[in-house]
Structure formats: C-alpha cells, structure tokens
Amino acid sequence: MAASDCIGLEDLAASPEITLVIRHIAHVARDLSKRIARGPLEGHGATLGENSDGDTQKALDLIADEAFAAALTGSPVRWYASEEREDVAALNPAGALALAIDPLDGSSNIDVNVSIGTIFSILPAASDPLASFLRPGTDQLAAGYVIYGPQTALVLTVGKGTSLHVLDPETGRFELVTAQLEIPAASSEFAINVSNYRHWGAPVRAYIDDCLAGDTGPRAKNFNMRWIASLVAETHRIVSRGGIFLYPADARPGYERGRLRHVYECAPIALLIEQAGGAATDGCDRILDRVPQSLHERTPFVFGTADKVHRVAAYHDLPHEEVAALFGRRGLFRQ
Ligand SMILES: O=P(O)(O)OC[C@H]1O[C@](O)(COP(=O)(O)O)[C@@H](O)[C@@H]1O
Ligand SMILES: [Mg+2]
Ligand SMILES: [Mg+2]
Structure with missing residues (x-):
C-alpha cells in the first residue's frame, strides 16, 4: 500500500506538504507496528549501545530511526532531528519543513510487551539546521504520536484541535475515530x-x-x-x-x-x-x-x-x- 493510501487526512485542513509528511510517518508506523507485534520473533529487543544522551539504544530504536529517515528523504522535510542522532540530518535541500522525532519512545518496555510509541514535531525549516529546532513550541506546524499498544493509534494536531486515528490491521489504514479529543476534567x-x-x-x-x-x-x-x-x-x-x-x-x-x-x-x-x-x-x-x-x-x-x-x-x-x-x-x- 502506498503512503498516500494509509491515512485519509482530507479533513485536516493542513498544507499538502504537512499532509504528505504525516502520511509518510503513518506509513512507517504501520510497518513498525507489525515488527513490534512480532516481539521476540523479530529479536529486536537487544541492547546495542548508548545514544548521544547516554540512554540505552535498542536495535528497534535504530531500525525505527532509519525507517523514518529513509521514508522522509526526498519529502518536504529539509532537516531531520532524532533522539538517536547527535546532529541534525539534511534530507532535502528544497524542503520547507523540519521534523523532530523520538522514533521509539519507552523502548525500555519493548521486552515486556508494554505500549511504546513514536513522537514527532513538524516545524518550518530555517536555512540553519539548528535554528529550525531551537525555537518556541508555539512555532510547531503539527505534532503527533503513534502508540503501539493493543491498538496502534495516531494522535495528531495541526493546531486546530487534536484527533484520534486508529489503525485497522485488516486493511492497513488509519481510520479517524475522534475528530476533536477533549481531556476529561474529572480524574483522580x-x-x-x-x-x-x-x-x-x-x-x-x-x-x-x-x-x-x-x-x-x-x-x-x-x-x-x-x-x-x-x-x-x-x-x-x-x-x-x-x-x-x-x-x-x-x-x-x-x-x-x-x-x-x-x-x-x-x-x-x-x-x-x-x-x-x-x-x-x-x-x-x-x-x-x-x-x-x-x-x-x-x-x-x-x-x-x-x-x-x-x-x-x-x-x-x-x-x-x-x-x-x-x-x-x-x-x-x-x-
Ligand atoms: O525510567 P524512568 O526514569 O521512570 O523514565 C521513564 C521515562 O523515560 C522514557 O522512557 C524516555 O523515553 P525514551 O525511551 O525514548 O528514552 C519515557 O517514555 C518515560 O516517561
Ligand atoms: Mg522518549
Ligand atoms: Mg526514544
């Protein structure tokens, strides 16, 4: 299935560039969710080393990072910043966007079959790679996370509310479930x-x-x-x-x-x-x-x-x- 078919974002009212980047992320996430679901059958829980921040790196951390970077190469993403890379990578000199990503969050939980995720932030690209990311969060054009749990779901914002999309494993498509999430007030x-x-x-x-x-x-x-x-x-x-x-x-x-x-x-x-x-x-x-x-x-x-x-x-x-x-x-x- 092509990236353009794995999520319908027609109602999102985002620019075509942002929509395309989100589709690429959803497409990689869909494939990652299959690998994550295979768990020890894939053998990716092994610890490999440490990232620039001193955190333990699992094989799946690096597989996820490389899969996102590869899928976004040639997309509107000019600069790619990842938890797993010390420096910003240049993906497309003509791109108008910058993407920051935690390719796999909670990776200490891979071995124990607990939900993990991917977190991303889309910003306007500046000519300087670092300046694209060292700016207030109010400059974000879009943000989201994918949760790989009993369901794989994408929670997304382009600054007009937060929406929930759940992956249908039968069709391989993320389907819109809630257009506007509201955090419930009553919780203890x-x-x-x-x-x-x-x-x-x-x-x-x-x-x-x-x-x-x-x-x-x-x-x-x-x-x-x-x-x-x-x-x-x-x-x-x-x-x-x-x-x-x-x-x-x-x-x-x-x-x-x-x-x-x-x-x-x-x-x-x-x-x-x-x-x-x-x-x-x-x-x-x-x-x-x-x-x-x-x-x-x-x-x-x-x-x-x-x-x-x-x-x-x-x-x-x-x-x-x-x-x-x-x-x-x-x-x-x-x-
Ligand atoms: O082990 P601690 O100190 O409770 O920290 C847990 C926190 O660390 C994290 O796992 C950090 O994320 P990474 O797994 O991407 O490094 C968070 O998901 C979590 O909230
Ligand atoms: Mg994290
Ligand atoms: Mg991580």
Missing part, C-alpha cells in the same frame, strides 16, 4: 515515578504528599497512581480519561532538568495536550513558550488536565513554611 489519577521521591524538590513532594494523603489530607479526596514509564502510553491515558503526569527535575546527577527531552518529546506532547484542552508546563511555566538552547536539552515536564497542572504551579509559589508543613497542617489547599 496522577503519574510520577515515586521511587525518586527523596530526590524531588519541596513543591513536588508537597503536591504528591497531598495526593497520597487522600481524604485525610488537604485535598479531602482519594487519588489513584499510574506509572507505565512510557511517555506515549501515559499521554494516551491522559487524553482518554484525564489526570496528570509529572517528570520533575530532581537532585540526582544528570536530572537537574528532569529526564524528558524538550524538542522531540515535551514540545509535541505539550501542543497535543493544549489542543485537547489541557495544559503543559515545566512545573511553573508553559512548555510551548520555552526556547530550547540545544537539540537534546531536557526539561522538567508536567501535563494533563489544566486545573491539576495549574495547581502544581501554585505549589511552587507557596511560601516556604506552607511547602515544608506536614500535609495535615498545610492550609492553603484545604477544600
């Missing part, structure tokens, strides 16, 4: 890697303490916790049923700015989340307003239902005595 779920509790700063500890205190604490209600360690899977849960995700900065060496990468993880997820009615910050400030200084730069990341995300920011503004207070005594958020 939070997602954070609590094993890092002792390394967090006081505001994040205070926020999580108050969630854990449940109906005996200042929030006066019980919460549920999730942690899949796969950003795409966490995002998909939040766009489906609400809640909040936090990967804050912490005191471990190398985690001074959290773990997740701004350009090809946080900026595209932030755009998708805002376009679905949610909010995304670095704990305090809006992610989409940040201008990254380098391609693989990390940022603390908090996103989800807007009022929850704004509440986290409010904990950062609390006076020291309030943040440091035992949860039972913290008065400001008592309901």
Whole structure:
C-alpha cells in the first residue's frame, strides 16, 4: 500500500506538504507496528549501545530511526532531528519543513510487551539546521504520536484541535475515530515515578504528599497512581480519561532538568495536550513558550488536565513554611 493510501487526512485542513509528511510517518508506523507485534520473533529487543544522551539504544530504536529517515528523504522535510542522532540530518535541500522525532519512545518496555510509541514535531525549516529546532513550541506546524499498544493509534494536531486515528490491521489504514479529543476534567489519577521521591524538590513532594494523603489530607479526596514509564502510553491515558503526569527535575546527577527531552518529546506532547484542552508546563511555566538552547536539552515536564497542572504551579509559589508543613497542617489547599 502506498503512503498516500494509509491515512485519509482530507479533513485536516493542513498544507499538502504537512499532509504528505504525516502520511509518510503513518506509513512507517504501520510497518513498525507489525515488527513490534512480532516481539521476540523479530529479536529486536537487544541492547546495542548508548545514544548521544547516554540512554540505552535498542536495535528497534535504530531500525525505527532509519525507517523514518529513509521514508522522509526526498519529502518536504529539509532537516531531520532524532533522539538517536547527535546532529541534525539534511534530507532535502528544497524542503520547507523540519521534523523532530523520538522514533521509539519507552523502548525500555519493548521486552515486556508494554505500549511504546513514536513522537514527532513538524516545524518550518530555517536555512540553519539548528535554528529550525531551537525555537518556541508555539512555532510547531503539527505534532503527533503513534502508540503501539493493543491498538496502534495516531494522535495528531495541526493546531486546530487534536484527533484520534486508529489503525485497522485488516486493511492497513488509519481510520479517524475522534475528530476533536477533549481531556476529561474529572480524574483522580496522577503519574510520577515515586521511587525518586527523596530526590524531588519541596513543591513536588508537597503536591504528591497531598495526593497520597487522600481524604485525610488537604485535598479531602482519594487519588489513584499510574506509572507505565512510557511517555506515549501515559499521554494516551491522559487524553482518554484525564489526570496528570509529572517528570520533575530532581537532585540526582544528570536530572537537574528532569529526564524528558524538550524538542522531540515535551514540545509535541505539550501542543497535543493544549489542543485537547489541557495544559503543559515545566512545573511553573508553559512548555510551548520555552526556547530550547540545544537539540537534546531536557526539561522538567508536567501535563494533563489544566486545573491539576495549574495547581502544581501554585505549589511552587507557596511560601516556604506552607511547602515544608506536614500535609495535615498545610492550609492553603484545604477544600
Ligand atoms: O525510567 P524512568 O526514569 O521512570 O523514565 C521513564 C521515562 O523515560 C522514557 O522512557 C524516555 O523515553 P525514551 O525511551 O525514548 O528514552 C519515557 O517514555 C518515560 O516517561
Ligand atoms: Mg522518549
Ligand atoms: Mg526514544
């Protein structure tokens, strides 16, 4: 099947160049989902080495990166930036677009048959490769992720809402399921890697303490916790049923700015989340307003239902005595 047939994007109202790039991504994702579904039969879970950021690289990380770069060569993508490559690659000197991609997100989950994904961001190409990516997330022309789970789905925005397309394995086509996703407001779920509790700063500890205190604490209600360690899977849960995700900065060496990468993880997820009615910050400030200084730069990341995300920011503004207070005594958020 040709790339042009694997997803119908006629109603997207995007430029022909952007539509073409999304079709190429969907086409590669469709093939990748088959390889991922074969799991150990493909033998791609093996660890190969480390990428420029010191993260473990699996065979499938590199296969995915090469498949996306190959499919987009000669497309309107001029510059290609990937988690798996230290530098920006030049794909087409005449292209008007720049693509940033995490070809396989959550790849530590490949071996254990848990959902993984692909995250991408489409920007206008500048003449300088780095300048194409080191700009605010509000400059993104489109963003999306593919989740490879029980279903393979593409969640997409071109800045006019966020849509959900599910791959029909029978036909090999992504079909539109929801034209406008709305993050549900009512959810009591939070997602954070609590094993890092002792390394967090006081505001994040205070926020999580108050969630854990449940109906005996200042929030006066019980919460549920999730942690899949796969950003795409966490995002998909939040766009489906609400809640909040936090990967804050912490005191471990190398985690001074959290773990997740701004350009090809946080900026595209932030755009998708805002376009679905949610909010995304670095704990305090809006992610989409940040201008990254380098391609693989990390940022603390908090996103989800807007009022929850704004509440986290409010904990950062609390006076020291309030943040440091035992949860039972913290008065400001008592309901
Ligand atoms: O192992 P930790 O510290 O909980 O981090 C998990 C996070 O790291 C990631 O796996 C990073 O993505 P990659 O797998 O692309 O490096 C996220 O998907 C996930 O949210
Ligand atoms: Mg990732
Ligand atoms: Mg990755």
